[in-house]
Amino acid sequence: MDLLVALLLLGAAAATLTVVVAAIRRPILWRMALRNATRRPKQTATVVAGLLIGTAIISSALVAGDSARFAIRGYVYQSLGSVDESVAIPGYPYFPEAVADAFAADPQVRGAVDAVARHVIWQGALEDPASGLFEPNVAVIGYETQADAGFGVYELQGGGATDGRDLRSGQAIATGHLAQSLQLRGGERLQLSYVPPIDPLLPRITWTNGTVAGSVDLASLLPGLPALQPLPAVTSTHSITVEKGAGVLVVALGTNPSVAAGLPPTVALRLRLTAPDGTVFSVAGQPGQVPLLLNVTSPPDQTLAVGTWTLEVAASGNAQVQYAGVAIVAYPVYDLALLQERARALQQQLKGFEDRLGPLNPFGKRSTAELQVAAITTGGRGDLFDFRDALFIPIADAHRLFGREGQVNLLKFSNPGDVEGGEAGTEQAVEVLNATLHRIQAQYPDLPSVQALEVKPLKQEFLQVADQKGQTLTNLLVFAGTLSILTGLLLILNIFTMLAQERRSELGMARAVGLTRKDLVRLSLFEGSLYAVAAAFLGALLGLGLAYVMIQVMNGIIARISTDLSFPPIVYRPSLGAFLGAFASGALLTFLTVYGAARRQASLNIVRAIRRIDEPDARGGRTLGLLLGLPATVVGLLGLALGWIPNPVTAAFFADYRFTLRVFGPLVAVLGLGLALRPLAKRTTLLPSLAGLLAAYYTASYFLIGRYENPTETQIVGPLRGVLLTLCVVVLLVHFEALPRSIARLLERIKGLRAIAIPAMSYPLHRKFRTGMTLAMFAVVILSIGFFSIFGALFQVDPSRQSGGFDVEARSTLTVPDLAPFDRHLLPAGLVTGSWQLPEFRSEDRKLITVSGAQTGTFRDYRHIVYGYDEGFADAQQFRLLERLPEYADDAAAYRGVLARGDQVIVSYIYSTNAAGQALSHKVGETLNLHLGATTVNFTIAGIQEQYHYPGIFLPKERVAALFPATANVYLFRLAPGSDPEAAARLLESNYRDVGFDAKATVAQVLEEQASFRQVLGAMKLFLGLGLLVGVLSLGIITSRSVLERRQEIGMLRALGYTAAQVRRVFFVEVTFTILLGALVGVACAILVTFGLWFAIIRDLNYPYVVPWSEILILVAISYVVALAACWAPIGRTGKVPPAEALRYVE
């Protein structure tokens, strides 16, 4: 049970204790309350039904949030299975298998964990020849067939399980996800193509050149001469320094291109490399063979001998050769930033020689293998791959296929206990594993891979992330639920106000016979606390059911939007904590609301109450009003001024709260003004005037506030401003009597409604407070749902504006400099009319890019992307610019200008976004800073694109290559008119399968992104719909109470000649008026708010303002129909009220 629940329970217990003590002291009041609560069971039931709704919402939000959190935890449990800790190098490069042996053999490790196993993991592209289907990115996991069994079994598709011990060489177990992607069946043979893994090595280069010659046999050359001594061979010697940690030494030798194009056919080169310890490595080329390569690679658990290595170059054959070569000593580097930095320096060093290093390029070494599907697993073993395309193969196969004999890249450990319980032993296991790792690292002081190993409490870390995400979801639901709870509270207030109104006469009598005002408060409180406890209990129970329904709906949404993630369905998981939390908060909220209503009703005038005469407009004390009101007004105005006028105080203390000051300053000022003026003005004049003033200010604020800086402030204060605006409009409307009167006059013109209109409008006109609360309930809910509807529609822009005119986009698993060698020539001629290759660098380093010193790009997770483009792309692209530097006449000029200058950049509008998510907060002309380790490169923003589909910055290709030597590529294709982009994407994948081509139809991708956004908003709307449910149900309950309260009025109408049907019609028109007016206010405010936000922050993105009228109309229609259904029964009862009985009705 968490602290909040405990505090809530404590609060509820304190409130209950207060009531109990008071009841013991005044037993007669308790008896009265008890009898009041039980004398009309049906009425009590409606009150409890109304009260329990708020609690039900709290309960459902907590349970749904809890379930989601557990689902995410469940995802972790299912993903990781029994794996609790891991030992690996970040990024999963390989390390010596001897480390795994050492861990497995260590007695302390054996004592701390249940199982240990190792993996060799790599990736490749997989083709199913049977179906012709192809999957470009499949994880291939080599596992120990024996040791891995300690981590559980593979549950098999169609039932059963296997521990994987029997898997033979050449066989594989496929995940269900992969089986679905390739439509696999057991026994099928698959074609795996891959490029073997490359170590993260940084080369140090030594250039060599010299002249060598073979020993010349003069006798053979000059046969007539007396015996001549052969001319001695000319050799050349070079020193190569090898420092600690080097793993590979490669020498490549060729002829000096400035002297000769190649080696004479009679000459052969020889290389001899002598290590400091005297070990000799040599290679002898064939005559004419260049380049000649000598590769010395240390065993996985060793490094090259440190010191000076001697390279001796010799030649055979009768010629002198001028050679040039390079000696490369490669050092593993496991620090990614360092790797990037060094690679950049190396690139400068190699400038101009890249083509001559061609044979060293690893990308040509494509390998293939055939594997047979032995089984299809639906999960169970864990290993993080259950929800991905993955193949499990015997580790020996993986070693062989990927050329990693004696190496692994992951060690995993399972703690004692089951999948969930293992986490408990994490601290101890991590301590033992770290101690062991340190001992192992001490054995390999020179081996960078071993030194880079880390112990990770994998499951614990994943669970922490899961809990954070779950909490975020709970917060989101509770926030969305807050509006529903607010409507629930309005309902509670409404119900108790109605109860008090009904019992005014009775309460007046009670006062007349000697009950004090405090006694009246106690009486109401006693009765209210009975309702509160019953309603909170039932509401918390109902919430459990509601959560179940919500989870089913959420699962439906997840199933639609998580096709790539395969997120498992949320399992309904009610918890005692959620139930108690909801019960306590529901009871407390009801209790507090009842207390407020009780105090209000206790201030009645005895005579007026007994005679059922309306209370006059209470104006309050002049002194009190001034004492409270004037300071509040001054404080509010001060806040308003601080929020708007630049000043040192705001800069020092409220820099992040300007928006809050601007929203709440006027509210406090208006409330203060209301208190101060209350003794002087009529409430019916004062209230609408102040509400109108505030509504006008809030409306204007949407157009005056163009900047939103603090995201937290914006996300909380922003919605509150919308709610406040709506409440102001409601207050204004309920006091604007001309409206219902005009409607009444209008309805009078309809013959059937002639007698109905006036009495139907009389109640809303007379009971302004209650009508206002009902309207507010409806309006706030419609506002929130309407807001999300319109907001969602704003971003459903023409997808072609995001695609830049490209039909297909693709990325490859393997980064290759040129696609041409991998072309299988499967594409029909003329299908692709143009293709562009953009180097793409992605980084999750949040600090990589800043604009004018500020972080940007909050549209998605922090992931910076840099694209490189050339003239071809500049000419072909159709990405419109929202802004460009004035020096450029048009967009095309800007794209070309950036290419020409090299110190400018074009950015997606995401990079103009500030921390609060507001686009175009940064402008062209500002400086974009690229932070590359120790150096920072600055660019001037020359253009801001309107597209977000490629959320990155666009630099000249050469600049990207210079700044980021290791980049991937994004490929863009334009197709012949009339081509099917999706079919073309499949064809492209197939054509470039050897590089793991993953191609997508661009417009379809954009539409999918938009659909996902809509789905998320849909989920929000769904939860907000609970508020609507409250509003709808409450209207039924309010109508039910209203019918009871107005029996005399009904009797009078019947006496005057209204038929039962006409009386029903009166109520029907009244309810319709309330619903539609509430909906109208909600929709109008939603339009106002979204238009304001569009005007301030979206308009500049060239997005048109749209209102999805059909969606809004459906929303209003559903609200109306359901609300009428809820009111049907009480309205029906009005016709059955016997007039004579109604006329003498006294509660």
Add this chain to the structure above:
Amino acid sequence: MAEPIVQARGVWKVYESGRLRVEALRGVDLDVRRGEMVAVMGPSGCGKTTLLNCLSGLDDVSKGQVTLEGKPMAGLNDLERTRLRSRRMGFVFQSFNLLPVLTAIENVELPLLVSGVAPREARKRATDSLERVGLKPYLDHKPRELSGGQQQRVTIARSLVNEPAIVWADEPTGNLDTRHGQEVVDLLHELNSSLGQSYVIVTHDELIARGCHRIVQMESGVVRGVAAGEGRSVSLAAR
């Protein structure tokens, strides 16, 4: 002697609630003649209001027969009785029962609108009716802006606006002080003599009763006696 507009013969009204059985009316016989003002008096709980409700069709009788203008009420369904009330009857209640949010004229035109009279015509007739009760300057006042007597006069105007044959008044001065009560009583007499409608007035006030043509004395659900009244407005100052 004028013909009876309402005739009650052997009217019983019994309320039953579980084992509780209350005989509110026990075989009441009563005639109300056209243009006659009849006062119904008796101690609290004797069945005065019940009699009024039963005679006006607001409530069903348990036994016996009530006829209005010769038509037996028992044969009418709820709709027909409602129509009858809206066209031939007017009601004045002790607590006025005006819709508080409507102006005086709006309150008065309600019965006309429900009878299907066009809004313009209804407005004219409501104005005339209010003028008749002396409230022409207060047409657009809401009930809370009027005194108790004025409110009751609005009620009377409303009861007369559809030119009923009979007006049922239940304690019409019960909530009024003497001065306002007098105003109301005087008005009822004046309207009775000028328009000729019948009035059945339930009252505890002997002076009001004395001003009626006949006084029906009730006790425990039966009519104990009928006495002749003065048939003119009597000053209430004596009470």
